[in-house]
Amino acid sequence: MNKKNTILYKKKEETPLMKQYNDIKNKYPDTILLFQVGDFYETFGEDAIKCSELLNIVLTKRSSIYLAGFPCHSINTYLPKLIKFGLRIAICDQLEESKKGKNIVKRGVTEIVTPGLALNDNILKTKSNNFLASVHVEKNDLGLSLLDISTGEFFLVEDNTSKILQYITHFNPSEILFQRNKKDFFDKLLKKKYHTFLIEDWIFDYSFAYEKLTLHFKTNSLKGFGINDLKLGIIASGVILSYLHDTHHFKIQHISNIRKIRKEEYLWIDDFTFRNLEIFSSINKDGISLIEIMDQTITPMGGRLLKNWISFPLINIDCIKKRHQIVLEIYENNKIRTFIRNKLKYIYDIERIISKIAIGKINPRELFTLHKSLEIIEKIRNEFLKQKSDLFIDIGNSLDKCDFISKKIIQTIEKDPPNQIEKGKGNVIVKGFSKELDEIRTLYFSQKEYLDKLLLEEQLKTKIQNIKIGYNNIFGYFFEIRRNIKKNKIPSYWIQRQTLANSERYITERLKNYESKIFSAELKIFILEKKIFIDLIDEILKDIKILQKNAKIIAKLDVLSSFSNLALENCYTKPIINKSTDLFIKDGRHPVIEKKFISKTSYIPNDIILNKSNQQILIITGPNMSGKSAILRQTAIIILMAHVGCFVPAKEAKIGLIDKIFSRVGASDNISLGESTFMVEMNETANILNNLSKRSFLILDEIGRGTSTYDGISIAKSIIEFLHEHSLRPITLFATHYHELNNMNLLFKRIKNLHVIVKKINNNIIFMRKLAPGGSEHSLGIYVAKISGMPKKIICRAKSILKQNINEKNKKEKIFSYLKEIKNLLDDK
Structure with a gap:
């Protein structure tokens, strides 16, 4: 919206209110301005039309200008809806109370809310981060910074375009900032999948950004954070801090650290693989994702950390083993596991409570939940320190004592405080x-007693028994008597204020003085309670790093205890991670698919053995619907779960360290970009083959099926040969319906054939879903069509055509055989 369009009235027609609105709106042209007028937030002009449509609120028109509004107390209902539409909202509040004789009250923007800077509980998802991202590009490299203002987590990384796009996909930011002169580049890169905001180019300056960061963290340099050499990442991070300032977020003490994402520390999984394995969401509408099975966390902090761990699995063997060992000890200690799970239920979202404290958005009830949480953490700490296990004792020692913070809260705030400090309530700060x-x-609060006493005194003085004390907003407190009372009984110090049909109302100087004291007391209580509350917050802020540290430890404990619970419920086993490049899985299962079976023993497990010496590539053949894809997926998922620190669905698992998991599974197309199924398949496969490493693990399913049979077979064979002859020898599972690939094991020593067993009983096919050595000869496509409900006439015709094709094929093979024999005879002559 340009500046011209924000003017709602011509200069000569502007009322004082509309002039004030226009002046403020012109400072925030890219926002919806919620303009407080009394007890309502009003929108005007184009803002009003948009809000009326999105919020389904009444649109009115006065003096040729559109208006739409809602009560101030409903802002937590309407604001989340606007943010979810990707809008930026400027909240303009009245900064003083309306006074008689004053034309216009002072107003100003107190907060700008954007999709990436939301703090409202109705907007945020409890178990998901809400990241604001900033991207800076120079030549072929990009710097990416990510901040979750609701938790204080701050990251940065530098890489090439494709890798940065993968990070953006993993973190899924709610809003992305980039420089205005790179709009075309980012529109093409992001494909309008995210809410974005353009930042002026001059802000993307290294010196400016470096100073912003050092001033915020109160350091002379950024070396202590290990990011000093990341120029592009520093620029992106500085832009985020500048953006916070521009959106009136000045209190950000909880952003106390910035971390480099160290690519070399994590197992790399590309976006295709996350999607193909259905890690975070299912491809099918009613399907279940892996995280839905794995997530048994209890706290919001634990839920967010689990998602982070799955996005970035470890490749540090010592760290992985430590996670496995903690899971094992919790798994084996029923008492401590039950204790942890029960106590975690009473811990609130400390990370977001801390952020609200820092930003100044905390209310008394939320602050009291911090006290409750800290009490539970102290109990967990004491319980762990009593254990015999060194690991448990280490966890206990890592938790800092916070009883002094808890005591400050309980000594200051009432046990069941209200949401807000309000005038006339006085029920937030404890008595004493x-x-x-x-x-x-x-x-x-002794008004009734005092007024009753005053009333009794007046009755005795005047001898008038039917005196009442009343109150209204016009006269305040007053004495009320019936009109038939004789005038000589009314004392001279009574001042008449109102005559009604049956009564008269009077005031006295003493009554007015008391009323003044009451009104003054109401304001003083409000001011005092607010000051005490703010002082308490300032005290707690001194220990913000201790609180953040404890919150992270509780989140880890939540995730690890949920892994132990998951293992116990689903018969998972502790995997062995080693430095080899071998893979051995005994009786592996798919953690999601097995949940569809009523009995735990219904899912058919399978063994997978891979190594670089004699079994580098397994070619798995079998009919459609026999379970080939499930076996591929479950193997990749087991590897992923092991590297995350979780136990795995298998009887036994020995896994050589993997640093990259690649997959090409399932058919998909990208019509919006004009890409066919086959083009998508080739793009994804090319990405795999161009990014192999020594410790890569590949699953490839039905490569080449998107084109003609002979082309498909040729491509599939060529890819297998390439992987076999590659110097890095990546271990690979290759599922196919091309039976022509079965003979490749005769030509290449590290290729082995497996097939899914199928039994035929009384003209019915039974899929055994069990792997066996050797290749399969039949796809049984017609049978699959039959059991899917295809009309009988079509099935019969298909069988007839198949028989005809087989006969023609046999004839051709015989002719070729005769021709070959003739050629050999001619050659002999």
Whole structure:
């Protein structure tokens, strides 16, 4: 929206209110301006039309201008809806109370809410981060920075375009910032999948960014964070801090660290593989993803950490083994496992509570939940310190004592405080904390007793028995008597204020003085409670790093205990991770598919053995629907789970360290980009073959099926040969319906054939879903069509055509055989 369009009235027609609105709107042209007018937030002009449509609220028109609004107390209902549409919202509040005789009250923007800077609980997902991203590009390299303001997590990384796009996909930011002059580049890169905001080019300056970061972290350099050499990442991070300032986020003490994403520390999984393996979402509408099975975390912090661990599995053997060992000890210790799981239920989202404290958006009830959480953490700490296990004792020692913070809260705030500090309530700060506050409360809350006493005194003085004390907003407190009372009984110090049909109302100087004290007390209670509450927050902020550290440890404990629970419920086993390049899985199962069976023993497990010496590539053949794809997927998932630190669905698993998992599974197309199924398949396969490493693991399913049979067979054979002859020898599972590939094991020593067993009983086919050595000869496509409900007439005709094709093929083979014999005879002559 340009500046011209924001003017709602011509200059000479502007009312003071609309002039104030226009002045503020012109400073924030890229936002929806919520303009407080009394008890309502109003929108005007184009903003009003848009809000009316999106929020389904009434659109009105006055003096040729559109208006739409909602009550201020409903902002937590309507604001999340606007943010979910990707809009930026500027909240303009009244900064003073309306006064008689004053034309216009002072107003100003107190907060700008954007998709990437949301703090409202109705907007945020409890078990997902809400990242704001910033990207800076120079030549062929990009710097990426990510901040979750709701938790204080701050990351940066540098890489090429494709890798940065993978990071963006993994973190799934709610909003992405980039420089204005690179709009075409980023529009093409991001394909309009994300909410974006253009930043002026001059802000993407290294010196400016470096100074922003050092000033924020109060350091002389960034060497201590290990990011000093990441120029592009530093620029992107500085842009984020600048953006926070521009959107009125000044209190950001909880952003106390910035971490480099160390690519070399994590197992690389590309976006294709995450999608193909259905890690975070299912390809099918009613399907179940892996994380839905794995996530038995109890706290929001644990849920977010689990997602992070799955996105970035470890390749440090010592760290992986430590996770496995903690899971094992919790698994074997029923008492401690039950204790942890029960206690975690009472821990709130400490990370987001800390952020609200820092930003100044915390309310008394939320702050009291921090006290409850810290009490539970202290119990967990003490319990772990009593254990015999060194690992448990280490966990206990790693948790800092926070009882002093908890005591500050409980000594200051009432046990069941309200959501807000409000005038006339006075029920946030505990009795006895402030002598001054207690005295004012006594005055304020003893109104009835004082007024009853005053009323009795007036009755005795005047001899009028039917005096009442009333109150309204016009006169305040007043005495009320019937009109038939004789005037000589009314004392001279009574001042008449109102005459009604049956009564008269009077005030006295003493009554007015008391009323003034009451009104003053109401304000003083509010001011005092607010000051005490703010002082408490300032005290807690001094220990913010301790709280953040404990929150991270609790999140880890939540994830690891959920792994132990998962293993116990589903008969998972502890995998052995070693430095070899071999893979041995005994009775592996698919953790998602097996959940569809009523009995735990219904799913047919399978063994997979791979190594670089004599069994580098397994070619798996079998009919459609026999379970080839499931076997491929489950093997990749077992490897992933092991590297995350989780136990795995297998009887035994010995896994040589893997640093990359690649997959090409399932058919898909990208019509929007004009890419066919086959083109997508080739793109994904090319990505795999161009990015192999010594420790890569590949699963390839039905490569070449998107084109003609002979082309497909040729491509599949060529890919297998390439992988076999490659110097890195990546271990590979290759599923196919091309039976022509079965003879490749005769030509290449590290290729082995497996097939899925099928039995035929009384003209019915039974899929055994069990692997056996050797290749399969039949695809049984017509049988699959039959059991899918295909009309009988079509099935019969298909059988007839198949028989005809087989006969023709046999005839051709005989002719070729005769021709070959004739050629040999001629050659002999």
